[in-house]
Amino acid sequence: MIKKDTQYFKEKLEKEKKILEDELGTVGQKRDGKDPAWEATSGTMEVDTADENEVADKLEELEENELILGQLEKQLNEVKAALERIENDTFGICEISGGPIENDRLEANPSARTCVKHMNQH
Ligand SMILES: [Zn+2]
Known part of the structure; x- marks a missing residue:
């Protein structure tokens, strides 16, 4: 692969990484220096709610976010691995x-x- 192409794909990958991190930010929180690096959150609802239906909704939302987060994180890891391959000249x-x-x-x-x-x- 010639250098110009690698640079082009690097830019594409950096952009994709940014988009994925933004999306991850909508369903979870980044935990610096921890593994896994992302933790799902349940978004917009109030934390202290006594309403059972709301609690159930919240749990459902959290479960959905965990699924989305898992997929996004997998994609992000693929993008990061590709960026590493660019660094190592194996892209x-x-x-x-x-x-x-x-x-x-x-x-x-x-x-x-x-x-x-x-x-x-x-
Ligand atoms: Zn092959």
Whole structure:
């Protein structure tokens, strides 16, 4: 992969990382230096509520947020891993065959780890 392309995908990945972090911020809270780094929150409702229905809604919302947060965090980790591959000069290389990943595929998903042929084997 030539340097110019790597820079282009790096910018794309940085943008995606920012978007994912913003989205994570709407369903959870970042916990600095802790693992997992993100914790789901239940959003807008009052914390001290005696209403049983509201408590149930709140729990439901928290569960939903946990699911969304889990998916977003997974995507974020993929983006971070791709940025690391750029740093290590292994970006754009299929993890299975060691061959180049198609540009179209990287365009659609810059954090792809494999070429099109091996995408289901990952
Ligand atoms: Zn491959």
